Amino acid sequence: MVYRGRPSAACFACRARRIKCDQIKLGCTQCRRMRMQCPGYHNPLDQLFRDESANVAQRAQKSYRNAKYCAVGSRRDASTQRHEDLSSEANSSPMQPTTSCHQSDIASPSVLPGLSQPIEAVALAHFMSSYVPRSHFDYLPGIFAQPFTGLALSATVHAVSVASLAREVGHPNLENLARRLYAKALSETNAALAVSQTATSDATLISVLLLSLFEAIVWASPGIPANWNTHTRGALALVKLRGSRQFDSPIGARLFAQVANIICIDTVQQKRRLPSDLVDILKVAEHHHSGHSRFKFASLTGEVADLRADIDAGGMTTDEVLDAAQSLDGKYVEFASFLRTLMDFQEFVLKEPRSGVYGNKVHYYPSHRAAQFWNSYRMTRIVLNETIHDHAFGLPCSSRVGIQEYAIANIQQMAEDICASIPQYTITSGFSDIFDVCCSFPKSSSADTQLTFSSRKASTMSLLWPLSTVRGIHLASEDVKAYAVERLQALGSEFRVPQTYNLVAGCSEADALEDDGLHMFYVS
Structure with missing residues (x-):
């Protein structure tokens, strides 16, 4: 790897002006003196990898052509002498022997003939640079680089890396290799779980989470894969086993928050009560990290999951449902005020x-994580206000109209805000150029406004579920749903998610969060 110099730790504005930055966490002094909002700092991990996706894709396409030519040539009816001549030429050539074209499913180095590096290494570099930086696994490079992390983590990282590359290039040999690596990863993870010392390690929990990601990547049929649910339950069992010790380290608390987010969203989507084990651990987490936004939000989401489960089970009166849903919606409005103090966004009018x-x-967010947090808030309020609207039909007309109009207004606002969050992560260049605003707007030096096709993969994949939610709202305006359908179809085509076509073709107006499976990308 070529040394490219020590990366600058200055904020985006100071780096662009080539001035010294004091790197204060909440905003540097130089920006404050200029009376401008500090645009923030680079993620150091983002600078450790150079995006070679274009070169990888070009080499892969070339290898496909070579493999195709080789396969066609092998079927030609030629004389024995001619075959010997060709073999002699191949052996004297510095290129790979032609036999590699017929053994692509045996050894991984020949899966894509012509690559100068093993395919696992190419896939790993691609995954670490294209998916990881803006995903829930942005901590992975630091963990993976540590010695003695165990065989399970190494095996799962390679399986997921190859699966991610296979979906992007659509090559069957890569898909087969990914599944073989997945089988090995399962074996190594089970071995780690069988030993008490390694079962509760960070590396083992990350391995289980990566197995869930693998299931999301290879997912091709309607519904949610059974293995994804299995890995999710396994992750919950591990955080319970890890106990309060996991909150002693930042990565331990981070991993618990990741698991809690998956479980909370999945239970809301499936109309199930939040597992009592997770409720107990959330209380411990809030005790260790009071005021932590993710833990507070997870507790609120758990209340929504319980309400949806109780409604689905029956037995609640109309008044009880409305009181509970309106109370929860008020808690979310209050939480939004708290959220603005941590990760507020800017709204611009074109x-x-x-x-x-x-x-x-159009909205501008300080990070992709902030955008996703806000969209989680919006989708949950959409569900609550749909519940309020639908159950208000049991009230007298004099009371019903005002409640339903208020619910519809909330739903429309949340849907429009979700749509306003999309352009920052789908317009690949010149995002700040679409505005005619004051100079305090963070210019294109921001990491989140300079997104290539590859580097925006994870952030864009996490937009699919919010768009699907808007598409499924029967109370939203037709134009906002049409925008969601168009963006969903375009992004699904660009990032090879065929399930989006099924959703768009159906265009059903059911529960916005129900059974489309796209939430797996949102939490993975």
């Missing part, structure tokens, strides 16, 4: 229409 933008409003 002076003219722009392709890929709904209406004339």
Whole structure:
């Protein structure tokens, strides 16, 4: 690897102006003196990898052509002498022997003939640079680089890396290799779980989470894969086994928050009560990290899951449902005020229409994680207000109309805000150029506004479920649903998610969060 110099730790504004930055966490002094909002700092992990996706894709396409030519040539009816001549030429050539074209499913180095590096190494570099930086696994490079992390983590990382590359290039040999590596990863993870010392390690929990990600990547049929649910339950069992010790380290608390997010969203989507084990651990987490936004939000989401499960089970009166849903919606509004103090966003009004933008409003978020947090808040409020609207039909007309109009207004606002969050992560270049605003707007030096096809993969994949949610809202306006359908189809095509076509083709107006499976990308 070529040394490219020590990466700058200055904020984006100071780096662009080539001035010294004091790197204060909440905003540097230089930006404050200029009376501008500090645009933030680079993620150091983002600078450890150079995006070689274009070169990888070019080499892969070339190897496909070579493999195809080789396969066609082997079927030609030629004389024995001619075959010997060709073999002699091949052996004297510095290129790979032609036999590698017929053994692509035996040894991984020949899966894509012509690559100068083993395919696992290419896939790993691609995965670490394209998916990891803006995903829930952005901590992975630091963990993976540590010695003695165990065979399970290494095996699962390689399996997921090859699966990710296989889906992107659509090569069957890569898909077969990914499944073989997955089988090995399962074996190594089970071996780690069988030993008490390794079962509770960070590396083993990460391995289980990566197995869930693998299931999401290879997912191809309607519904949720049974193995994804199995790995999710396994992760919950591990955080219970890890106990309060997991909150003694930042990575331990981070991993618990990741698991809690998966379980909470899955239970809301499936209309199940939050597992009592997770409720107990959440109380411990809030005790160790009071005021932590993710733990507070997980507790609120658990209340929504319990309400949906109770409604689905029957037995609640109309008044009880409305009181509970309205109370929860009020808690979310209150939580939004708290959230703005941590990760507020800016809203800009465009002076003219722009392709890929709904209406004339666009949001700018300090990070992809902030955008996802806000969209989780919006999707949950959509569910609550749909519940309020639908159960208000049991009230007298004099009371019903006002409640339903208020619920519809909330739903429409949440849907529009989700759509306003899309352009920052789908417009690949010149995002800040679409605005005619003051100079305090963070210019294109921001990491989240310079997204290539590859580097925006994880952030864009996490937009599919919010868009699907908007698409399924029967109370939203037709134009906002049409925008969601168009973006869902475009992004699904770009990132090879065929399930989006089924959703768009069906265009059903059911429960916005029900059974589309896209939430696996959202939490993985």
